[in-house]
Amino acid sequence: MAQKHSDIEKIKQLIDIMKANDLTELEIEHGDDKIALKRSQSEPPRYFVPALAPSAGSGAEAKESPGIKGPSTEAQSEEELVEITSPLVGTFYAAASPDSEPYVETGSQVESQTVVCVIEAMKVMNEIKAEASGTIVEILVKNGEAVEYGQPLFKLRPGDS
Amino acid sequence: MLSRILIANRGEIALRIIRACHELGIEAVAVYSEADKDAAYLKLANQAICIGPAGAAESYLNIPRIISAAEIGDVDAIHPGYGFLAENINFAQICKDCGITFIGPPVEAMRLLGDKVEARKLARKVKVRVVPGSEGTIENEVEALKLANEMGYPMMIKAVAGGGGRGMRVVHNDISLRAAFSAARTEAKAAFGDGSVYLEKFIAQPRHVEVQVIADNEGNALHFYERDCTIQRRHQKMIEESPCGVLDERTREHLAEAALKIIKEAGYVNAATVEFLLDKNNKFYFIEVNARIQVEHPVTEMVTGHDLIKWQLKIASGHTIRFRQKNIKHTGVAIECRINAEDPENNFAPCPGKITRYVAPGGPGVRLDTHVYQGWTVSPNYDSMICKLIVHQRTRAEAIATMKRALSEFVIEPVKTTIPVCLDILSQNLFVKNKIDTGFVERHF
Numbered sequence: 001m002a003q004k005h006s007d008i009e010k011i012k013q014l015i016d017i018m019k020a021n022d023l024t025e026l027e028i029e030h031g032d033d034k035i036a037l038k039r040s041q042s043e044p045p046r047y048f049v050p051a052l053a054p055s056a057g058s059g060a061e062a063k064e065s066p067g068i069k070g071p072s073t074e075a076q077s078e079e080e081l082v083e084i085t086s087p088l089v090g091t092f093y094a095a096a097s098p099d100s101e102p103y104v105e106t107g108s109q110v111e112s113q114t115v116v117c118v119i120e121a122m123k124v125m126n127e128i129k130a131e132a133s134g135t136i137v138e139i140l141v142k143n144g145e146a147v148e149y150g151q152p153l154f155k156l157r158p159g160d161s
Numbered sequence: 162m163l164s165r166i167l168i169a170n171r172g173e174i175a176l177r178i179i180r181a182c183h184e185l186g187i188e189a190v191a192v193y194s195e196a197d198k199d200a201a202y203l204k205l206a207n208q209a210i211c212i213g214p215a216g217a218a219e220s221y222l223n224i225p226r227i228i229s230a231a232e233i234g235d236v237d238a239i240h241p242g243y244g245f246l247a248e249n250i251n252f253a254q255i256c257k258d259c260g261i262t263f264i265g266p267p268v269e270a271m272r273l274l275g276d277k278v279e280a281r282k283l284a285r286k287v288k289v290r291v292v293p294g295s296e297g298t299i300e301n302e303v304e305a306l307k308l309a310n311e312m313g314y315p316m317m318i319k320a321v322a323g324g325g326g327r328g329m330r331v332v333h334n335d336i337s338l339r340a341a342f343s344a345a346r347t348e349a350k351a352a353f354g355d356g357s358v359y360l361e362k363f364i365a366q367p368r369h370v371e372v373q374v375i376a377d378n379e380g381n382a383l384h385f386y387e388r389d390c391t392i393q394r395r396h397q398k399m400i401e402e403s404p405c406g407v408l409d410e411r412t413r414e415h416l417a418e419a420a421l422k423i424i425k426e427a428g429y430v431n432a433a434t435v436e437f438l439l440d441k442n443n444k445f446y447f448i449e450v451n452a453r454i455q456v457e458h459p460v461t462e463m464v465t466g467h468d469l470i471k472w473q474l475k476i477a478s479g480h481t482i483r484f485r486q487k488n489i490k491h492t493g494v495a496i497e498c499r500i501n502a503e504d505p506e507n508n509f510a511p512c513p514g515k516i517t518r519y520v521a522p523g524g525p526g527v528r529l530d531t532h533v534y535q536g537w538t539v540s541p542n543y544d545s546m547i548c549k550l551i552v553h554q555r556t557r558a559e560a561i562a563t564m565k566r567a568l569s570e571f572v573i574e575p576v577k578t579t580i581p582v583c584l585d586i587l588s589q590n591l592f593v594k595n596k597i598d599t600g601f602v603e604r605h606f
Contacts, residue, residue, distance in 0.1 A: 089212050089229035121229040122259070146233035148211040149226065150195060 011035070082132055083152040090121035092153065094143045102143075104154070108136045116154060119147060134158040162478045163187050163238050163262065165207070167231045170242030171221060172532045173549060174454075176202040178240050181470035190234035192227060194220035196540040202532050208234055215542045221245045224252050231261050238262035238477055244544065247453040248275055248324075264477040266452050270429045274450040278321050278359050280423075284447040287422040292438060292446040294361035302342050305360060309338055312362050318342060320349035321357035324449055326396025328352060331363050361448075366598035367438040369393065370405050370445065372420035373461045375472050378430045381482040384417040385461045385469070386491045388434075392586060394509070394602045399579070400586060401457040402496040403464045405439075406557055406595045412443050423450060431476050432458075432469055456499065456549065459530055463495035463553035494557040496564050500548040502539045504577040505606075513541040518574040522567035526552050526560070539576055547578070557595070561587055582606065 018026050018039050027036040086092070094102040094117055104116050110130040118125045138155040141147060165188040168178045175191055179202060182189040191206035196215035203209040210230040213220035220226065222245055231239055239261055241247040247265065250272050256263040265271070274280050278298055281291045293312060298321055299305045309316045309332070318341055320328030328349050332338040342358075350356035368391045376382035389405035390398045408416070420435035432454045437445040458469045467489070503509040519535035531548035533539070539547060550567055554560040568584050586592055589605065 089210060089226045089233065091233060122225055122232065148230070148233075149213045149220075150211050 011037070015039075080157060081137055081155045082134070082158050084116060084128075084130060084132070084154040084156055086119060086147045086149060086151045086153055087128065088119045088121050088126055088147075089149050090119040090126070090147060092141045092143065092145050092147045093118040093120060093125075094139070096125075104136045104139075106136055106138060110134065110136060110156070128153070130154075130156065132156055132158055133160055162480075163474060165190065165234070165236045166238045166240055166264065166474075167192065167227070167234050167236040168206070168240050168242065169221065169227050170240070170245055170247075171197055171200070171543065173530050173546075174242040174456075176205070176532045177530060178242065178470055179205050181468060181474060184468075185471060185474055187474060190230070190236055192221070192230050194542070196542050199537075200532060201534055201537075210234060215540065217245070217542060224249075224255060227252075228255060228259055228261070231256075231259070236261065238264050240264040240473070240477075241453070243453050243456055248451075250275060262477055264473055265431050266429050266433065270427045271452050273427055274429070274433075274452050275324070276321055277319060277324065277449055278357075280427075280450055281359075281447070283426055284419075284423050287419075287426045289419040289423055289447050290445065292361045292364060292448055295359045298357045298359050302339060305338055305342055306335055308360055309335070312360075315363040315365075317361045317363045318345045318358050319361055320345070320353055320355070321359055322353035322355035323349060324451070326393070326398075329396060364438050364440050364446065366600060367440055368405070368407070368597070369398075369436065369599055370408070370416065370439045371434045371436040371451075371455075372417055373455075373458070373469070374420055374424050374429075374433050374435060375469070375476065375482070376424050376429045376431065376433070377476050377481045378479070379481050380425060380428075382421050382424050382429075383482055383484060383486055383489060384421055385465050385467060385489055387413065387416055388457055388460050390457065391597050391599055392592070392602060393599050394606070398457065398499065399602060400496065400498050400583065401460050402494060402557070402560070403460045404491055404494065406494075407439075407443065409443070412445070416445055419445070419447065423447065432473050456546070457497050459528060459549060459551045460495045460497045463528065463551060464491040464493060465489055466492075493553055493555045494560045495551060495553040496557075496560045497549055497551040498564060498568065498583040499546050499579075500550060500571075500573075500583070501545040501579045502547050502576050503545050503579055505579055505582045506577075509579070511541065511545045512577040513539045514576045515539075516573055516576050518572055520570070520572035522550065522570035524563075524567070524570075526554050526563045527567050528553070533573075547573075547576075558593075561593060 014037055024039050111133040112131050114130045115127045116130050117128050119128055134156045136154055137157050140152050167190040168175045179189045188207040191203050191209045192212045193203055194213050194215050212226040212230050213223055239256055246252040253263045253268045253271055284291050295308055315331055315333045318330045330341045330345050332341050345358050346356040370387050370389055372387045373385040374382055387405050388401050388403045390401045392400035423435055424433055434451040434455050436448045438448055439445050462469055502512045504512050515538045521529055528551040533547045552560050552563040554563050565587050568580050571580055591597055
């Protein structure tokens with residue numbers, strides 16, 4: 001009788017441990033003693049972090065981490081970045097000509113009238129301006145790549161130089 | 162055969178063209194505006210290129226962006242669909258200049274037939290009766306009044322650069338002609354870039370009958386019989402059928418011959434529709450040529466068994482017509498209902514919005530041409546037509562019964578549509594007896 005009572009106590013304790021640690025299965029073997037407990041899973045709470053800035057072609061993805069509240073630090077710095085998107089359909093060129101230096105590189109400071117690239121459309125080279133001031137953080141397309149309207153070309157951290 | 166084409170259009174016709182391309186082994190490049198980025202048919206294309214924001218002027222009508230997309234998409238040809246740039250001479254010329262095949266007529270034929278006055282002159286040249294009217298453009302009110310009084314009212318003022326039911330006004334006497342004349346010119350200038358107008362006698366209670374033709378670049382042409390598009394509201398077709406149930410065989414033949422004569426005289430290549438009015442004595446009068454594939458082409462496809470889009474692609478690839486006219490047959494009756502996202506109870510006001518429940522009709526004799534699905538958001542930026550429901554049966558009575566059944570099965574919610582109006586029309590005694598004219602819808606609804 002006493003053993004049964006202590007068994008039940010043990011089981012109760014184990015259940016508490018499982019709940020506290022969000023465990024669904026627990027199996028303990030101690031010599032010949034063996035106990036296995038399974039807990040039915042209720043939906044854990046889900047927390048979504050704000051979507052990262054979407055890259056060309058992919059949809060925004062939501063991260064789920066049960067128990068985490070608020071944005072992660074990575075998402076937080078992404079939120080400050082601004083995208084320079086293509087206003088045209090055409091071919092992206094990083095420099096004025098194959099022999100020239102690229103207009104910008106990562107780390108380049110730009111102002112709204114700074115030419116950041118050229119997009120060739122129907123044999124016309126169109127200079128694309130930054131339209132914002134800040135620092136180029138990432139270049140999202142390759143030289144000679146076809147780009148569509150609205151396609152992100154650069155990530156910019158806004159701010160005055 | 163062409164190997165890769167760009168479709169300079171959207172919605173159901175873009176999907177239609179993608180389907181024909183897949184069956185012919187042609188790669189299809191689709192373009193889309195930001196409003197259409199979730200369209201399901203884009204995934205069926207080999208490549209989809211975003212060409213601009215929602216507004217048509219910045220996307221589907223934007224020639225530089227479309228040509229750029231054709232360049233980066235590395236295509237041989239562009240299919241313009243219907244509407245948008247399909248009858249834009251400038252666009253056709255630019256395609257030619259850029260070495261891209263335009264899937265449609267040569268620029269000169271398009272220019273000739275796009276000028277409604279020149280088209281009438283051409284018809285008269287090949288001895289096809291035209292709606293009586295002015296020889297050329299009418300320059301001023303005085304001329305207009307003179308002609309109207311000679312021919313007798315009612316008269317119709319029409320835009321030379323118009324077409325597709327747009328830029329037309331009926332006038333019943335000198336007072337209304339005076340009132341309408343300069344307004345018509347202003348509207349035409351704004352809508353078509355050309356304020357020139359001409360006059361036609363208004364034919365009372367006509368039927369609208371049109372002939373489908375295909376021509377190759379060696380001067381061969383075939384007709385695929387006629388379509389009856391008399392059920393119209395404000396000159397926009399609502400219900401179309403083939404064949405025209407009131408034509409006797411002789412008139413049918415003459416009508417088709419007249420259409421072929423006009424097409425050949427114009428040096429036309431590819432698909433076209435020659436439109437006529439039929440008066441109460443079954444006399445037909447040429448009105449205009451639509452130099453493109455039309456919305457209602459499925460009706461002809463069902464009765465003849467020919468795929469008109471594939472014909473277009475083959476002709477553009479340089480194929481010549483090997484079929485004999487006598488081998489083009491029509492069987493049964495096909496009817497199409499255009500379904501628009503409009504509220505019939507609110508003067509057909511457009512009803513954009515998300516379609517949260519969509520159940521498509523099916524069963525024997527039913528064809529549905531649409532880009533729409535459950536979850537699709539109908540945009541306010543474009544034409545309100547969302548589906549074309551087509552049926553084909555052995556007799557007109559059976560076709561009507563099947564269409565009514567299919568319309569009753571069709572669920573599109575919560576967006577309001579013209580489905581109830583179509584059902585209503587199909588139940589009208591006069592429609593069933595085929596005693597209709599182009600004023601029928603407006604008189605009854």
